[in-house]
Structure formats: C-alpha cells, structure tokens
Amino acid sequence: MRPRSKNLIKIIGVMAIGIIIVFCVNGRYNDNISKVLKDIENNNYVIKDKVLDFLGINIYNPTSILEKEISFIAMDGDIEAKKEAAWELNPFVMNEASINKESLENKDDVNTELKKNLDKSKPEVLIYHSHNQESYGDEAYSRDNSKNIVSVGNELAKNLEENYGISVIHDKTIHDELRSNAYTKSGETLDKYLSKYKDFKIIIDIHRDSGPSKASTTTKVNGEDVAKFMLVISKRRPNINKNMKLVNELINISNKLYPGFCSGTFTYGHGINGFNQDKNSNLLLVEVGTEKNTSKEAQLTGKYIARILAESINKKK
Known part of the structure; x- marks a missing residue:
C-alpha cells in the first residue's frame, strides 16, 4: 500500500471517530477516545477494530456484544438495572395449541373438505x-x-x-x-x-x-x-x-x-x-x-x- 493511501485511511479513520464522538452522549465512551487516537497516530490500527474497541465491543468475546444489547448479562453494573432489563424479555414458548397440525399433515395442500365421490359418467x-x-x-x-x-x-x-x-x-x-x-x-x-x-x-x-x-x-x-x-x-x-x-x-x-x-x-x-x-x-x-x-x-x-x-x-x- 502506498503512503498516500495510508494517509487517506488515517483521514477516514479520524473522521469516523469524530462522527462517533459527536453522536455519542454517553460519558462511558470518553475513556477510550485518547487511546484510539493515539493508536491511529502511531499507525497501530485496523479501522474496523478500533471503531469496535471505541464502542466497547470485542468481536473475539461474544459476551461483550450481548452486554450491549441485554444489560443483565454484564458481569458488573447496577443490579436494579439488570432486573429491569430481565423483565423486558418475552421468551417464545411453543405449545400444542400453537401448532397448525393441519398444515403439517396436509403438505400436499389438499383441502379434503372439498372431496366428493368420483362419478366418471x-x-x-x-x-x-x-x-x-x-x-x-x-x-x-x-x-x-x-x-x-x-x-x-x-x-x-x-x-x-x-x-x-x-x-x-x-x-x-x-x-x-x-x-x-x-x-x-x-x-x-x-x-x-x-x-x-x-x-x-x-x-x-x-x-x-x-x-x-x-x-x-x-x-x-x-x-x-x-x-x-x-x-x-x-x-x-x-x-x-x-x-x-x-x-x-x-x-x-x-x-x-x-x-x-x-x-x-x-x-x-x-x-x-x-x-x-x-x-x-x-x-x-x-x-x-x-x-x-x-x-x-x-x-x-x-x-x-x-x-x-x-x-x-x-x-x-
């Protein structure tokens, strides 16, 4: 890759981080900003990874992704918040009444109620x-x-x-x-x-x-x-x-x-x-x-x- 391409990626990376900083209002992201910018300055970066790091997500640790979506999975944090989040879950439970047995048994799509005795004459x-x-x-x-x-x-x-x-x-x-x-x-x-x-x-x-x-x-x-x-x-x-x-x-x-x-x-x-x-x-x-x-x-x-x-x-x- 030529130096000019590297400079362009640096610029794009900085712009991406800048946009994220503008739109993020949660203070917990601020601690990551200086580290990300420093890594970019020293060329120790992969744009995708740094953006994810900034957001506190580690793709090699799936739990970190779940933590962003379901707060009570986190290993630490506010206990009451976890309990509140748990109430938001609505697990789907299949029961016998939920199964359309006619559709399963009638895989050829034949409406048996329409059948009559065949009269070839x-x-x-x-x-x-x-x-x-x-x-x-x-x-x-x-x-x-x-x-x-x-x-x-x-x-x-x-x-x-x-x-x-x-x-x-x-x-x-x-x-x-x-x-x-x-x-x-x-x-x-x-x-x-x-x-x-x-x-x-x-x-x-x-x-x-x-x-x-x-x-x-x-x-x-x-x-x-x-x-x-x-x-x-x-x-x-x-x-x-x-x-x-x-x-x-x-x-x-x-x-x-x-x-x-x-x-x-x-x-x-x-x-x-x-x-x-x-x-x-x-x-x-x-x-x-x-x-x-x-x-x-x-x-x-x-x-x-x-x-x-x-x-x-x-x-x-």
Whole structure:
C-alpha cells in the first residue's frame, strides 16, 4: 500500500471517530477516545477494530456484544438495572395449541373438505391442448408427453380426480402438426365433446408462454418452485362477460390461496380463431410458465391449479 493511501485511511479513520464522538452522549465512551487516537497516530490500527474497541465491543468475546444489547448479562453494573432489563424479555414458548397440525399433515395442500365421490359418467372438466408440443427446459418443443405441456394436463387431471372427486376428460389429440391450423383442429375436438356432453363446469386449453424471464414466471408455493400461470382472453365475443365472471373468480381464489401464483390476464382483441372461447363461456386458455421453466415446475403448477378449480367447482352452497 502506498503512503498516500495510508494517509487517506488515517483521514477516514479520524473522521469516523469524530462522527462517533459527536453522536455519542454517553460519558462511558470518553475513556477510550485518547487511546484510539493515539493508536491511529502511531499507525497501530485496523479501522474496523478500533471503531469496535471505541464502542466497547470485542468481536473475539461474544459476551461483550450481548452486554450491549441485554444489560443483565454484564458481569458488573447496577443490579436494579439488570432486573429491569430481565423483565423486558418475552421468551417464545411453543405449545400444542400453537401448532397448525393441519398444515403439517396436509403438505400436499389438499383441502379434503372439498372431496366428493368420483362419478366418471359425468365429466365436469375437459382438458385439451391446441399446442401439444410446447415444452420446457432444454427442449422448447417436444412430442414427449412426460416433458411437454401434456404432462401439466396429466398432473391437473390426476389431482382433480384423486384429491377432489372431479371427473376429467384429458384429450391428448395432437393439434399442432401444422401450428397455423392448430386452433381449427382443437376447435373440432372441442365441438365433438360439447356435442356429446353439452357442457362442462370448466374447459381448459393448456399452453405455455414464451419470452419472459424465468424469474418473472416462477414463484414458490409451500416451499416448492412452481411456474406461474396466466389466463389469456379473447375479448371480442358475445359471451365475454359470463366468461370473465369465471376468470375473475379463479384469479381471486388463487390470490387468496397462493399470492403471486397467478400473473393475471393477457387480453387480445380477438386472437387466432378467438382461441375457440366463443364456443363456450367456461373455456379458459391457461399459459403455464415459459420455455425457461422446468417440466417439474410446470407439473407442480398443475397440482395447485387443481386446488383452485376444486374450490370453484366443489364449493359448498
């Protein structure tokens, strides 16, 4: 280190000590001042250590630090002051009544009160994919249904049926052999099911987004990294008001259960084929994460969306 640097450190050190002297009104620090200044003059200093010494704190003696915060730990001093300080402590005691056993036992975040008997003859939810090969991680597009968007549908369907007794049709028909024609093909699949079952409580076309950073599309739910979801809306259609009532209900449930999990809505004037949303008022286009998320993060999203849908479908009247 060059002499000029040493002089600069001296100046900074003296200024630091000077500031401390100005702001300290407790007389017990005065005895340390002359010693600190003398050490600085003789170059026998480390600024951090001298400042701590001035304050009466020895980092190699943890008790000295505690003494500054809890006066009755000190080895000497006013006995009455120690007793008064002791009364200020409010130790936290855990007892059985303090433990939320439901949260500990319910680590999968399943509301068992919402579960009903599964009736496969009356499907309530239809899941399909206009863009089947949208995938995650290293493969942005894949036909592997254990990695692509279909895997999210699998997780959603599994949780709806096993945990909530909600019957699901999960259609895995490939609609994006020609991506520009995907919504036309998926619209034909949707028409087939509407013709047979007339209606569903909820219909979901599951996609993933592309472009946004992973940080903006990932959150933690119950300590797990999960992909956020977003609802895409085609605005110019006759059934928009009824559809938005369902959209807003699900967003409100999500915000209550898992704040930050839902990224809200993204609205188009019409979109490609109106995303088929004009065909049914209960149809949702859900985007789960981006290509930067992992398949596991996206699949976990399916688990938590199941809870949100169950809150809507199985809610007590």
